Amino acid sequence: MKFVDRVEELKALGERLDSDIFELIVIYGKRRVGKTRLVLEAVKEREHVYYLAVEGDNLRHFKRLASKLVPEISYAQEDWEAYFNFLKGKVVVIDEFPNLIKEDQKVVSLFQRAVDLILGNTGTKLILLGSSISMMSDRVLSYKSPLYGRFASMKLRPLKFFHLREFFPNLQWEELVEIYGFADGIPYHLEKVKPPFWKWLEGELKRPDTFLKDELDFLIKYEFSDVTTYKKILEAVALGKNTPKEIREHLKAKHSDITQYLKNLMETEFLVKRVPVTENASSKKGRYFIGDNFVAFWFRYIYPNLSAIEEGIFDLGEIKKDCANYLGMVFEGIARQFLIELNRRERLPFKFSKIGGWWHKGEEVDLLALNEREKKALLVEVKWRELSERDIDRILGDLGRKAELIGLEGYEKYYGIVARRVSEKDELIWDLKDFQEVDDHRQS
CATH class of the missing domain: 3.40.50.300 (P-loop containing nucleotide triphosphate hydrolases)
Structure with a gap:
């Protein structure tokens, strides 16, 4: 090990x-x-x-x-x-x-x-x-x-994305993102993976004794004796139901109080609650997210298909056809870690003291980094795909529009992109190739 x-x-x-x-x-x-x-x-x-x-x-x-x-x-x-x-x-x-x-x-x-x-x-x-x-x-x-x-x-917290290189020193960044989307930074789950990832996952899902069938129950039953409602809430959040109202509707429990369930799931780190980075912690704009990529992956892909997995007839293509959408959310978390690494090394236009998402009435910014004392802001869009020059121009223009909605009057504003691949590089436009420099510096 x-x-x-x-x-x-x-x-x-x-x-x-x-x-x-x-x-x-x-x-x-x-x-x-x-x-x-x-x-x-x-x-x-x-x-x-x-x-x-x-x-x-x-x-x-x-x-x-x-x-x-x-x-x-x-x-x-x-x-x-x-x-x-x-x-x-x-x-x-x-x-x-x-x-x-x-x-x-x-x-x-x-x-x-x-x-x-x-x-x-x-x-x-x-x-x-x-x-x-x-x-x-x-x-x-x-x-x-x-x-x-x-x-x-x-x-003790999960390992960060860049530590995966120590588990898998010969893999490309793209496959490391895929593995992180499955295992997060949990050593036990990382050690299960034997690259190439998709070949290993296909074999694992065909095993009659695969750990994937029972792993979530093993984790959740250690914290809760009555797991049914907790699993339904986690399933709802994994499917993108991020507000209490949306979660209650998914549970078909519109008039039920699920506050204590949500509190317990946050305390045990199955869920995290996030608010727009410009809001205080008690903001009513808070949204709930799964706190661990493995749990999110399990509820999105394993839980709905347990019967087919049990019968040995599950088709891995069911995961692959949706995985780009799922990895888009995973990549946002990775991009945040990437920017924090750059921030530590003072490789950005300013040193930020806050970073997170921003949303309001259907408008969103994936990552907003702020230095409130110096009144500087960096707005970043994260995309798990290849971007053309036209894509880049459109995204940067849209970030400028959103900056006005956020209310950053008097701020010096910068705009950036983190993508899987880009056709045009600039100081604040990064893709997976830029991860190598961060990783080299981290290990030096």
């Missing part, structure tokens, strides 16, 4: 592991994002106990595992305080900590007591990992938690 990026996270973990004081480190993030791999990489040269919590009988299982490093623990009574007395000065990693909470609601308080009475003045390193974002946020990270104020926390 290839270990990619995570340089800053590894450095931060290493500094805490090297300290001579007690450290409680909480690492959380969605399933499959690479938490376990990160921690095992950080502790691989150190004596440690790594325990993956299960749904029951964890005290007995933990004792048996820990006794391999500290044989004396075999004689300890089965409780966490007794165990930690034997593990002082050691590195202890407990993965899927939410399973301990499910088994014993008092376990967070028990760990707090052990930290305060046994571990606090030792060099012990206790690392707790959790994939249930909702449970980790509520029971461990919240100010209501008994452990609050006693830990350093790290939220």
